[in-house]
Amino acid sequence: MNTDAGRSARVMDRAQAQRDRILCAAQRCFIEHGFHAASMANIADAVQMSVGLIYRYFENKNSIILAIIDRQLGEQRASIADLNTDPDLRRRIIELFAKWRHGDPTVMNPVLFLEMRAEATRDPQIAQALAEADRIAGADFHAWLRKAAEAQGRSPTQQDIEARAFALHCIIEGLAIRSLREPTLDAASLEATLDLLLPLLTFRDG
Amino acid sequence: MNTDAGRSARVMDRAQAQRDRILCAAQRCFIEHGFHAASMANIADAVQMSVGLIYRYFENKNSIILAIIDRQLGEQRASIADLNTDPDLRRRIIELFAKWRHGDPTVMNPVLFLEMRAEATRDPQIAQALAEADRIAGADFHAWLRKAAEAQGRSPTQQDIEARAFALHCIIEGLAIRSLREPTLDAASLEATLDLLLPLLTFRDG
Amino acid sequence: MNTDAGRSARVMDRAQAQRDRILCAAQRCFIEHGFHAASMANIADAVQMSVGLIYRYFENKNSIILAIIDRQLGEQRASIADLNTDPDLRRRIIELFAKWRHGDPTVMNPVLFLEMRAEATRDPQIAQALAEADRIAGADFHAWLRKAAEAQGRSPTQQDIEARAFALHCIIEGLAIRSLREPTLDAASLEATLDLLLPLLTFRDG
Amino acid sequence: MNTDAGRSARVMDRAQAQRDRILCAAQRCFIEHGFHAASMANIADAVQMSVGLIYRYFENKNSIILAIIDRQLGEQRASIADLNTDPDLRRRIIELFAKWRHGDPTVMNPVLFLEMRAEATRDPQIAQALAEADRIAGADFHAWLRKAAEAQGRSPTQQDIEARAFALHCIIEGLAIRSLREPTLDAASLEATLDLLLPLLTFRDG
């Protein structure tokens, strides 16, 4: 496999690997300093690469920001999509919350989430990406909730489901913000709150 | 009233008025560009003032940011405190949501809320201000919920109230973020969601 | 004496008093911060006067600097002229040195002396004022030295006197700089040095 | 020599060369305008470099000032140290004076000397550097004078030497200032003064 195609594939793999390295470093910088306050030099330091080289892989700083946002949306979506393979919403939210608290890089980062949402009010391109992600997430919630309802032998109306999907979305994003608060929330409180809300939202209440 | 005291009072009033003008303009700029991307020149333009003059009223840009944050927290607190004089939570949330949507400057601005929360993860001074505001807001929710429970003839445990206060806080903040979304949420959906959640949260459910 | 002339005299006296107050405060500021680093606001604070009022008495900051320099030159000249009434050069130098060390405002200030001399290399107006002061000081030294020589029954040549006047001038300015040094010079050392040099310079040697 | 070490050496040489270019230009600017009045833009112009690039080589303007001062002190010390290889103090002082008059950049610059001494009264870091330089210069004078005494078959006391070292130091600094005066001093006058003082100071007098 020493063909041009093979070489090209390998090259593209390498390019992709470089892009990933940059994005990981950039993510750490953006979390630490924010989109605007993080400098290209910060990122170059973090990725152990020269500034110039970063520009071989990304057109400019803004396109790094966009790539990071896309990534975050991907992780957000993956979290929701996972519900379909793992229907225990209560446990998943608790786990997600713990990951947020520990800065786990495999899930959407709450600080970046805030920066993204703020930036979306200014940059139409970001706004569009977020709107699309929201649409997909909404649909996922919808699907999951319908399945959950049916598993309970319920036949909720479309509006019933929409209200619950909307509430769920709000609560999860509210929790993402809460995970950033200084006074650490104890596990019991979170669980109590989920035990209060989830039966209602997942058609398990009386 | 041409006394020294009178003059002094007028001077202080004027200084305070100038500070207010600056803060209003700064708020618009911060909403439009973000804390970091907004420049002092932007603010000076917005307030129709020279850059230098702003520094007569604020030590530096950061102290303007802090003042804006304090203001926002004040408005946030006022919104919650108002619940005590107007116990119709459902209507208040709907009104609040509408104000968020319209950028009403008399309530906490959702974009600034996001910037604040993000910035708090970097600046300890901001973090502390927010922690204090959260503490107060939590206590206000608590008090309001206990009163609501008693109005229903209920005697909920401390944990019952805490879980509901926490849920309420999350949902309201989640709604603040939702208010920024592009695809406008219709009023009916919001109302349906509130009708779903509020009875549970305010001890009005079966 | 309620005539116009009287009133005018009183007014001028007041104006002169104000100018003096300003110059005293400015001198403190210039010593503390340097000519360029001291701001008009510093000076206004130090005189307990508004910035605007200072501009009633001085055209601009530079003319304050010039006035201060004139003042310093006046004090420098007075020191030298005093030799004629008090011929004990040794004691006078020791006293002068002590005053320099203590920041006595009645004699030429060593820090301002340095600033002045440096500034003179840039500003022709200052250069001229200093050249004139130097000329006068040189002549004073001359006169004093000739008198001292005659008191010793000597008849030195013009060149003898010039060499001594020049040496004296250098040494006194060298001492002004030394008075600023951190490691404090003990009185005995200064006296030993003067005892070494002065007999030679004042025609009292062998 | 295309090795890493070679490249690294070349790079460091270049960096050092840039630093030197900047310092030379800065020195010219500081002499022309003074430490505070010279702007980074002035220096950038003088060194034919962008402002930003200067900041790659120096942390800030103050560190350029410090570097210039260190340089000046180095040159000052070299002048004194040279006495040991060239014991003709009289000729050396005359040469030094001529260099001061002509702005020879290889010896301590008198204007910078003044700025330095003035600045040392405000900046402890500069004060310390100057104090150290003074200590070394004093010791050098000491050593030279003791050798000169011994060459004359004299055995002066410690105090004898100290008084002469102190006098010498004062006179040389006094001469540095004199070299800045407008009315140019003729060579004969300087020589006459030195012929008067040096025999006394170097133990050659009767």
Next chain:
DNA sequence: AATGAATGAGCCTTCATTCAT
């Protein structure tokens, strides 16, 4: 592919000076 030197616009901040009161 990789470096990092170089640029220059722009940012925050200060300050001499003016002027309405």
Next chain:
DNA sequence: TATGAATGAAGGCTCATTCAT
């Protein structure tokens, strides 16, 4: 006479971006 609010031009410094090597 006296104030200090107001201006705007620098000043020091940073940083996204380019380019020769």
